[in-house]
Amino acid sequence: MVYNIYICGIGGQGIIKTSIVIGETAIHKDMNVVMSEIHGMSQRGGVVSTELKIGEDKSPIIQDGGADLILSFEPVEALRALHKSNTDSIIVTNISPVLPSTINQQDVDYPEIDDIISELESKVSKVYAIDANKIAENAGHPLSMNMAMLGAATAISTFPLEKEDVIKIMKENLPPKSIEINLKAFDEGYNSCK
Amino acid sequence: MNINELLDSEKGNKRFMLGNEAAVRGVLESGVSLAATYPGTPSSEIGDILFKIAKEANIYFEFSSNEKVAIEVAASAASTGLRTFSFMKHVGVNVAADSFMSSAYIGIEGSFLVLVADDPSTFSSQNEQDTRHFARQANIPLFEPSNPQEIKDFIHYAYDVSDKFNIPVIIRTTTRVSHMRGIVETDEYTKNTKTYGEFKDTGLHVPVPEAARVMHKNLVEKIRNIREISNESPLNKIIDNGANLGIIASGGAYNYVADVVNQNNLKVNILKIGFSHPYPEQLVKKFLEDNDEVLVVEEVDPINEIETLAIAGKYNINTKIHGKCDETLPEIFEYTPDIIFNSLQKLVSFEDKRNKANEESEIALPSRPATLCSGCPHRASYYAAREAVNSLNLDIESIHPSDIGCYTLGIAPPYKMASYLMSMGASVGTSCGFSKSTTQQPIISFIGDSTFFHAGIPPLINAVHNKNRFTLVILDNRITAMTGGQTNPGIPIDGMGDEAPAISIGALVKSIGIEFVKEINPLNVKEMIEVYKEALSYDGVSVIIAKYPCNLINKQQIRERNYRIVVDQDKCVHCNICVNKLACPSINEIDGKITIDQVCNKCAVCTEVCPTNAIHKE
Numbered sequence: 001m002v003y004n005i006y007i008c009g010i011g012g013q014g015i016i017k018t019s020i021v022i023g024e025t026a027i028h029k030d031m032n033v034v035m036s037e038i039h040g041m042s043q044r045g046g047v048v049s050t051e052l053k054i055g056e057d058k059s060p061i062i063q064d065g066g067a068d069l070i071l072s073f074e075p076v077e078a079l080r081a082l083h084k085s086n087t088d089s090i091i092v093t094n095i096s097p098v099l100p101s102t103i104n105q106q107d108v109d110y111p112e113i114d115d116i117i118s119e120l121e122s123k124v125s126k127v128y129a130i131d132a133n134k135i136a137e138n139a140g141h142p143l144s145m146n147m148a149m150l151g152a153a154t155a156i157s158t159f160p161l162e163k164e165d166v167i168k169i170m171k172e173n174l175p176p177k178s179i180e181i182n183l184k185a186f187d188e189g190y191n192s193c194k
Numbered sequence: 195m196n197i198n199e200l201l202d203s204e205k206g207n208k209r210f211m212l213g214n215e216a217a218v219r220g221v222l223e224s225g226v227s228l229a230a231t232y233p234g235t236p237s238s239e240i241g242d243i244l245f246k247i248a249k250e251a252n253i254y255f256e257f258s259s260n261e262k263v264a265i266e267v268a269a270s271a272a273s274t275g276l277r278t279f280s281f282m283k284h285v286g287v288n289v290a291a292d293s294f295m296s297s298a299y300i301g302i303e304g305s306f307l308v309l310v311a312d313d314p315s316t317f318s319s320q321n322e323q324d325t326r327h328f329a330r331q332a333n334i335p336l337f338e339p340s341n342p343q344e345i346k347d348f349i350h351y352a353y354d355v356s357d358k359f360n361i362p363v364i365i366r367t368t369t370r371v372s373h374m375r376g377i378v379e380t381d382e383y384t385k386n387t388k389t390y391g392e393f394k395d396t397g398l399h400v401p402v403p404e405a406a407r408v409m410h411k412n413l414v415e416k417i418r419n420i421r422e423i424s425n426e427s428p429l430n431k432i433i434d435n436g437a438n439l440g441i442i443a444s445g446g447a448y449n450y451v452a453d454v455v456n457q458n459n460l461k462v463n464i465l466k467i468g469f470s471h472p473y474p475e476q477l478v479k480k481f482l483e484d485n486d487e488v489l490v491v492e493e494v495d496p497i498n499e500i501e502t503l504a505i506a507g508k509y510n511i512n513t514k515i516h517g518k519c520d521e522t523l524p525e526i527f528e529y530t531p532d533i534i535f536n537s538l539q540k541l542v543s544f545e546d547k548r549n550k551a552n553e554e555s556e557i558a559l560p561s562r563p564a565t566l567c568s569g570c571p572h573r574a575s576y577y578a579a580r581e582a583v584n585s586l587n588l589d590i591e592s593i594h595p596s597d598i599g600c601y602t603l604g605i606a607p608p609y610k611m612a613s614y615l616m617s618m619g620a621s622v623g624t625s626c627g628f629s630k631s632t633t634q635q636p637i638i639s640f641i642g643d644s645t646f647f648h649a650g651i652p653p654l655i656n657a658v659h660n661k662n663r664f665t666l667v668i669l670d671n672r673i674t675a676m677t678g679g680q681t682n683p684g685i686p687i688d689g690m691g692d693e694a695p696a697i698s699i700g701a702l703v704k705s706i707g708i709e710f711v712k713e714i715n716p717l718n719v720k721e722m723i724e725v726y727k728e729a730l731s732y733d734g735v736s737v738i739i740a741k742y743p744c745n746l747i748n749k750q751q752i753r754e755r756n757y758r759i760v761v762d763q764d765k766c767v768h769c770n771i772c773v774n775k776l777a778c779p780s781i782n783e784i785d786g787k788i789t790i791d792q793v794c795n796k797c798a799v800c801t802e803v804c805p806t807n808a809i810h811k812e
Contacts, residue, residue: 020210020375023375032377033376036370036373037373037375038317038373046562047562057449057453058340058341058448058452058453059446059449059450059452059531060370060375061370062531063531063535063548063551064551065548065550066531066548076560079555080555080559082552082554083551083552083553083554085551086550086552087549087552089552099560099782100563101778101779102561102565104773105608105774105777106561108558108559108560110560115557119555119557123552124552173196
């Protein structure tokens with residue numbers, strides 16, 4: 001069995017760090033894991049995505065329709081990732097939008113958040129829409145948003161890793177002084193999806 | 195994984211490594227003494243890591259001024275008996291090719307490995323060229339790892355081949371292998387102790403025609419002998435399942451084959467190719483004889499496939515060979531599990547058990563193109579250039595040769611300041627061509643600081659000597675920004691992290707006889723526009739050095755800006771110059787109001803652009 005996680009959002013949101021924590025937790029539990037990350041233009045406002053496969057697969061690319069879980073750090077990016085989902089997939093999405101820098105030059109407006117969520121709900125088995133930016137701010141720092149998303153993912157029933165293990169590896173990957181805030185964000189994210 | 199773990203990881207430890215991290219671990223375990231590169235995605239992280247650990251690992255590392263120099267540094271150092279390393283993106287090989295070819299002729303006394311990262315689907319490149327052609331052209335052995343563990347392990351193997359045959363070797367990766375993360379079990383690593391070698395003039399290092407003929411003969415013999423190794427190599431292995439259909443797969447493409455075969459319980463034989471040049475002729479011959487049909491799977495060009503077809507022809511084997519040549523597989527772009535699935539369905543019948551993918555969103559989605567960052571000095575340079583050109587009220591187009599870097603994003607409206615692009619440094623050479631082939635069209639070309647050092651200087655000498663007329667803007671943001679922020683010869687720090695002489699672009703440009711040289715901070719846009727106008731009226735080669743550090747690299751300059759940018763809505767006349775002409779990502783019109791977002795880096799260019807001072811510092 002392979003558990004496929006597609007993680008998406010915008011450059012600078014901490015997507016790669018989040019993915020590494022999941023991957024290292026899998027290794028810690030003696031599971032096989034591969035991951036693909038797209039770098040490059042990401043720091044300049046572009047889309048960032050990683051694909052994580054926990055299980056026996058060798059290739060780091062998830063087939064179209066193959067994602068068990070989509071973890072989207074930005075609502076429109078969840079819609080953009082729909083081709084990776086099927087009717088049984090679960091989507092966890094942050095509802096805080098990041099407007100594309102060129103939005104004023106585009107013919108298309110940024111969609112309403114409610115419309116995004118109902119579109120997602122019409123396609124997959126379950127959508128968890130959380131305000132991860134708000135959770136992070138309440139926890140003490142906007143940059144802990146990614147750990148709020150990680151906490152949310154960990155709470156999903158199909159997620160193959162245990163909360164305690166994820167937290168252990170998370171702590172190893174963060175600067176010591178930021179752990180308290182990140183832990184708070186993680187717990188709040190976890191509770192919002194439990 | 196943090197960087198220290200790359201050095202500290204012990205034999206048998208399992209780490210979650212990026213392909214590029216595994217490459218660093220591989221060369222460290224192999225006992226490399228010297229490494230040189232010019233940064234290029236998808237291989238850039240290798241240099242970023244070596245820059246940080248070179249001292250601790252006791253190796254010499256440099257960011258060379260271009261890939262050709264990097265190859266020259268590493269190849270000559272290998273001729274003193276050291277083990278050396280160079281790495282680059284695929285198009286870097288074009289720059290390095292002249293010397294790289296000769297390095298195979300001359301040979302080496304130590305060992306010399308070059309890792310080349312190809313970029314199928316051009317995630318961050320101008321083309322999809324396949325480095326495996328170069329290996330054949332240059333008679334250099336080439337290896338194709340499929341994952342981070344193999345990158346590390348193949349590096350050991352490749353160095354052994356280099357050592358044994360005194361020949362340079364290439365590890366060819368692709369974006370998906372270099373930027374793949376996977377489990378890597380590390381081997382033993384001990385800190386390098388061999389810092390210096392000794393050069394001995396054997397009389398065999400100078401390929402004058404007479405010697406080159408001998409060298410070529412010897413080289414071809416070496417490749418013939420290495421082919422025997424390739425036939426027997428554990429890197430090339432047959433997985434025989436007693437089937438009639440065989441698949442020959444290499445590199446990242448092998449992973450998709452393995453997964454599709456495994457998930458669908460397909461009965462096929464597989465020949466995994468890891469040592470792909472010289473191609474293992476006898477092994478492939480055996481594989482062809484054992485199968486009725488063979489599919490060859492590789493990214494990008496049908497190189498192993500054509501080799502396989504040649505072997506079938508040579509030995510008169512009737513096995514049917516599928517791949518790119520008969521369009522069983524696509525001829526361009528990177529592969530995916532779905533592409534391999536669909537191709538295999540053409541050859542064997544099996545049930546499609548894949549989950550049906552959801553349709554794309556029914557809501558129209560705004561696109562998210564990469565843009566110049568908030569506060570980027572290039573935006574000011576482009577805004578000013580557009581204003582200056584527009585002020586001429588020409589009824590003919592201006593020409594804007596551009597170059598490779600973040601600033602290529604100036605192609606986008608509203609600036610439209612990139613109209614011709616070829617390769618590193620080509621903005622200058624192509625400006626010469628446009629200068630000679632047009633009369634009334636103004637020419638303003640753009641090049642970054644690192645790209646100027648890389649390949650912009652010889653064409654600028656050409657421009658002066660051949661009496662051209664154009665304006666070259668050197669966008670000096672004090673770093674090699676696009677690839678993540680590496681040092682270059684204009685920065686007073688070298689690849690070891692030590693202080694180093696910084697080359698002055700202004701002094702260099704003046705020294706070749708250019709009289710119109712203006713150095714300016716582009717954030718002063720009004721002044722910048724006037725400088726452009728002056729340059730445009732100059733008959734000859736004019737150079738504007740737009741000098742201001744990249745915000746991503748110099749975050750301190752943002753912290754020092756102890757003000758914020760605000761909009762006085764009462765003063766705003768909704769001219770929308772800030773939104774439509776400056777087009778800063780931090781300025782948006784929301785519900786009819788101009789707003790500045792949280793990401794604003796406070797460059798304050800908008801306060802100069804705003805005609806009513808509605809946008810101001812506070």
